[in-house]
Amino acid sequence: MTRTLARKAAALIAMLLASVSAFIFAVALAFAEAPQNGSVVPPDARRDVEQTLLTFPEWYLVHSPAEYARIVQREPAHAFPFIGQIGQLWSSYRTVTTEQLHDRYPLNLGYHVMILVIATSTTVEYALRAVYENTLGRASWLLDGGRLTDEDRFGAQAAQDYVDFIRQEPWYLFDFGSRLRHLWTDVPFWGPGLVRKWERRYALTSEYAVKAVYGKLIEKATRAAYTPALMTTDVVVDRLPDGWTPPARVSVLRRLPDGRALLALPRYFDFRIAATALAQQGVTIDDIAGNGASAPVLVTVWVGDGTKLPADAGRVLFEQALTMPAATRRVALLTPVGRLSKLLAQAPAMGLTVEHVYDY
Numbered sequence: 001m002t003r004t005l006a007r008k009a010a011a012l013i014a015m016l017l018a019s020v021s022a023f024i025f026a027v028a029l030a031f032a033e034a035p036q037n038g039s040v041v042p043p044d045a046r047r048d049v050e051q052t053l054l055t056f057p058e059w060y061l062v063h064s065p066a067e068y069a070r071i072v073q074r075e076p077a078h079a080f081p082f083i084g085q086i087g088q089l090w091s092s093y094r095t096v097t098t099e100q101l102h103d104r105y106p107l108n109l110g111y112h113v114m115i116l117v118i119a120t121s122t123t124v125e126y127a128l129r130a131v132y133e134n135t136l137g138r139a140s141w142l143l144d145g146g147r148l149t150d151e152d153r154f155g156a157q158a159a160q161d162y163v164d165f166i167r168q169e170p171w172y173l174f175d176f177g178s179r180l181r182h183l184w185t186d187v188p189f190w191g192p193g194l195v196r197k198w199e200r201r202y203a204l205t206s207e208y209a210v211k212a213v214y215g216k217l218i219e220k221a222t223r224a225a226y227t228p229a230l231m232t233t234d235v236v237v238d239r240l241p242d243g244w245t246p247p248a249r250v251s252v253l254r255r256l257p258d259g260r261a262l263l264a265l266p267r268y269f270d271f272r273i274a275a276t277a278l279a280q281q282g283v284t285i286d287d288i289a290g291n292g293a294s295a296p297v298l299v300t301v302w303v304g305d306g307t308k309l310p311a312d313a314g315r316v317l318f319e320q321a322l323t324m325p326a327a328t329r330r331v332a333l334l335t336p337v338g339r340l341s342k343l344l345a346q347a348p349a350m351g352l353t354v355e356h357v358y359d360y
Contacts, residue, residue: 041287045290051108056096063300067322072155082130093119140199151187179204183204233267233288234265235275237283238286250278286337298335304351307352
């Protein structure tokens with residue numbers, strides 16, 4: 001077990017060095033100005049095309065905890081592939097950075113710095129948890145007959161609460177302190193699987209306490225270094241049907257003389273939901289945050305191992321295996337903005353589950 005982890009760690013270090021090298025090369029490039037494309041999206045609501053790429057590593061730190069939450073509903077924490085997830089994080093960062101350099105998109109140095117900070121802290125966390133869960137965690141599981149305790153179930157619910165929260169808000173605002181208090185006040189001290197119970201109690205206490213303190217530090221640093229992000233994304237659609245009713249959290253900013261319209265959609269997790277609702281109404285998005293119909297937008301979909309990806313879905317940037325759902329892989333597609341609505345509307349018929357649209 002230890003030798004296997006050591007080999008995996010060595011491979012990950014090599015991958016990390018390659019990713020950092022790509023970043024250093026990116027820093028050497030001159031910052032390119034965004035082209036003036038004549039978009040009707042107001043200048044202060046536009047975002048450059050490189051952000052659809054660079055937001056993937058950031059959102060991977062939502063996807064990964066979501067997969068962890070799915071696994072620990074039924075399995076012990078050591079069933080989660082911590083080391084493999086580190087590899088997916090850094091390899092995806094290397095891939096999107098390479099794509100950014102190849103097409104000479106704007107550098108966006110601040111975003112790279114943010115990614116390096118969160119990716120490095122996640123690497124340290126996952127490496128430590130991999131060692132712990134595959135030694136003491138696995139031992140407590142075996143000693144008590146391989147069954148989930150009240151602490152396991154509490155941790156699983158907290159993990160899902162965390163995922164639900166970070167889909168809308170920064171992770172450092174999550175109230176780890178309250179989870180720590182409820183662990184010690186609401187979960188019975190005694191019961192079946194006593195060794196596993198107290199080992200889990202120690203593991204969860206350590207995790208929540210460290211994250212509560214670290215989260216406060218990151219919150220202060222983030223507020224000092226970054227301005228608050230816009231919570232809406234402006235899009236241009238081809239038309240508004242007669243008698244049209246906007247989906248939830250979608251508002252009309254301006255109707256254009258040629259029949260098109262400028263809309264405001266929610267950003268981040270809810271963008272996919274709103275854009276899909278528009279697509280199902282027959283409304284096509286032609287511009288997202290100032291990026292026109294031919295600009296690429298990154299979309300990740302879940303595809304069963306036996307499902308063939310349609311040729312017109314977009315260009316495959318990379319793929320990642322999922323542990324749960326089993327026999328499923330995440331496929332990152334670069335799809336033209338003008339074809340996004342068609343993809344969202346037809347995805348279920350094509351056997352695809354759209355995971356996220358990276359709306360710049």
